[in-house]
Amino acid sequence: MKEKLLKLNSVEYRYDTRSVKGVSNLSFEVQQGECLGLIGPSGSGKSTTLKLIASIITPQKGNIEFLKDHTLCYVPQMTELNNDKTVLEILTEELSHIESAEKKENQARSTLDLLNITNEIHSKISEISGGQKQRVIIAKAMVLNPTVILLDEPFGHLDEKLRFTLMNELFSLFKENNITTIWVTHETKEALAFSDRIAVLNHGSLIQIDSSMKVYERPNSLFTAQFIGRTNIISTKAIKIEDSHIYTKLFSRDIQIPKPSEDFKLKEHMDLIVLIKPEIISIAQEGRFKAKIEKQIYQGDCFLTQIKIANEIKIWTYSPSDKRFTIGQKVAFNINLNKVHCLNEL
Numbered sequence: 598m599k600e601k602l603l604k605l606n607s608v609e610y611r612y613d614t615r616s617v618k619g620v621s622n623l624s625f626e627v628q629q630g631e632c633l634g635l636i637g638p639s640g641s642g643k644s645t646t647l648k649l650i651a652s653i654i655t656p657q658k659g660n661i662e663f664l665k666d667h668t669l670c671y672v673p674q675m676t677e678l679n680n681d682k683t684v685l686e687i688l689t690e691e692l693s694h695i696e697s698a699e700k701k702e703n704q705a706r707s708t709l710d711l712l713n714i715t716n717e718i719h720s721k722i723s724e725i726s727g728g729q730k731q732r733v734i735i736a737k738a739m740v741l742n743p744t745v746i747l748l749d750e751p752f753g754h755l756d757e758k759l760r761f762t763l764m765n766e767l768f769s770l771f772k773e774n775n776i777t778t779i780w781v782t783h784e785t786k787e788a789l790a791f792s793d794r795i796a797v798l799n800h801g802s803l804i805q806i807d808s809s810m811k812v813y814e815r816p817n818s819l820f821t822a823q824f825i826g827r828t829n830i831i832s833t834k835a836i837k838i839e840d841s842h843i844y845t846k847l848f849s850r851d852i853q854i855p856k857p858s859e860d861f862k863l864k865e866h867m868d869l870i871v872l873i874k875p876e877i878i879s880i881a882q883e884g885r886f887k888a889k890i891e892k893q894i895y896q897g898d899c900f901l902t903q904i905k906i907a908n909e910i911k912i913w914t915y916s917p918s919d920k921r922f923t924i925g926q927k928v929a930f931n932i933n934l935n936k937v938h939c940l941n942e943l
Contacts, residue, residue, distance in 0.1 A: 599628040600665065602745070602777055603650070607659035610645055611801075620645050620801040622659075629665065629744075632768060632778040634792030634809075636785055637824070642801040643781040647671065647747045650779065667777075669745040670738035674753070680723035684709065684733055687722065688740045708740040711770060728759045735767060746771065748780035764791055785825050789813055797821050814874070815857065815938050822872050822940070827901075829873040829912040835863050843939065845869055847932075848886050848906050854937040863941045870940040875901070877933040878914035880922075884929030890922040904928065 604626050611619040620642040627633055635643040648654045650661060651671040678687060688705035695701050709715045712732045717725050722733070731752065738746055752760045768791045771778045782788050788795050789809045796806040797820075805817045816822040822830065837844040842853050843863065854871065863869065880902070888904035891911055895918070902916045914930065922928065 599630055601626050602629040602663065602665050602667065603627040604662045604664065605646075605650075605659070606662065608649060608656045608661060609658035610649055610654060610656055612645075618642075618645075618801070620649070620798075623801075623803055624659075625796060625803060625806050627777060627779065630772070630775040630777055631793045632771065632780070632791060634788035634795045635779065635781045635798060636783070636788045636795060637798035637804075639783075640800075641798040643798055644674070644749050645801075646796075646798070647749050647779065647781060651747050667744045668741060669747065670741055670743040671747045672734060672738050672749065672751050674749045674751065676734045676737075676751070678722045678730060678733060681721060683719050683721055684714070684725070684736075685718045687733060688736055691737055691740050705736075705740060708736045711739065712736050713766070727755060728763060731755060731763060743776060745777045745779070748778065750781050750783065753783070761787075789825075797824065799824075814936070816872070816940075819870065819940060819942055822938075827875055827913055829875065829878075831871040831873065831910065831912075833869050833871055835865055835867050835869045837865060838863055843869070845871070847871060848910070849908070850886065852934055854934050854939060857939060861941065867941065870942065872938045872940065873912065873932060874936070875913045875915050877936040878912065878930055879933075880904070880914065880916055880920075880928050880930045882929060884931045886930050886932065888928055888930060890924055890926045890928060892924070893922060904930065 605623050608623040609621050618640055623646065635646055637643055649656055651669060685702065685705055688708065689701040692701045692704060706715060706718065709718055712735060714729055714732045717729055722730060734751060752764060755763065764787065792809050794806060795809050795812045797804040797812060799820055805812055805821050812821065813825050816825060822828045831847065833845050833847060835843055835845055841856050843856050844851065844853050888906045890902065891905040892903040894901040899915045899918050902914050902922065903911055904914060905911050
């Protein structure tokens with residue numbers, strides 16, 4: 598069991614009393630060495646949360662507690678580097694507390710070695726690539742040997758391939774060095790890929806905080822379900838509720854789906870929202886359900902395929918890139934009902 602490092606207790610910060618911008622009643626904990634991703638729409642409070650943790654701004658209500666000694670570094674959304682300075686000069690500027698020039702250079706070299714940019718140590722910022730500049734920005738933070746690093750969308754301006762390569766290296770490095778990482782991203786797929794847990798924010802409130810897999814597969818609200826990935830959302834009614842299962846009707850068929858939790862509040866004949874991820878739907882010759890092909894969108898490794906059921910409901914699934922259907926073609930499909938999730942909100 599990892600030790601708790603940080604607690605936010607009912608934290609509130611509003612930029613304007615007439616505005617919803619900021620955060621309200623924000624409470625969660627962060628463990629030593631974990632990577633927590635903050636996601637949500639623009640203006641949901643992600644960057645504000647980072648600035649509060651970094652003590653750049655102070656909570657108007659509530660408090661933030663660090664439960665262990667720590668060294669914290671904050672990497673803002675945009676960091677400008679002086680093009681006329683060398684990589685070494687940029688890093689040694691952060692080490693003003695060290696008197697020896699030799700020790701400064703040794704520490705800078707050690708940090709650059711971790712980030713695979715030692716060869717650029719004497720290059721001017723104007724002479725290195727965008728990806729290398731981003732490594733220098735991270736090196737500026739890591740040269741101080743932080744135990745906590747806060748990242749506010751620092752990779753957003755890089756192209757997709759370079760961004761993934763850099764994040765894959767950096768998050769592995771943070772994990773190897775037991776650095777607690779809290780980061781903001783607008784790319785939900787990246788949040789799922791690199792975060793141990795994800796905090797979903799909306800209008801300054803914490804909607805859900807859980808493991809990446811649970812936030813994706815078992816969202817606690819319609820908002821999270823719609824925000825994280827692509828989800829087919831079907832309204833129906835509960836027919837029968839048992840200890841671990843709910844019986845309902847889906848596409849004119851009686852089905853049984855897992856009950857989300859023991860304390861899931863639902864009565865017979867109440868409204869029910871069924872959440873079906875496209876990847877748990879498979880077009881099959883002997884499928885239980887019937888539909889027609891409505892649309893196919895080529896994705897490279899697959900088709901994003903929309904099918905229409907007889908009652909005019911349209912849902913999305915994936916089909917292999919070598920399997921092209923004709924629009925209007927009749928098909929059958931199956932659903933992995935054990936993977937279906939449901940909510941009792943409308």
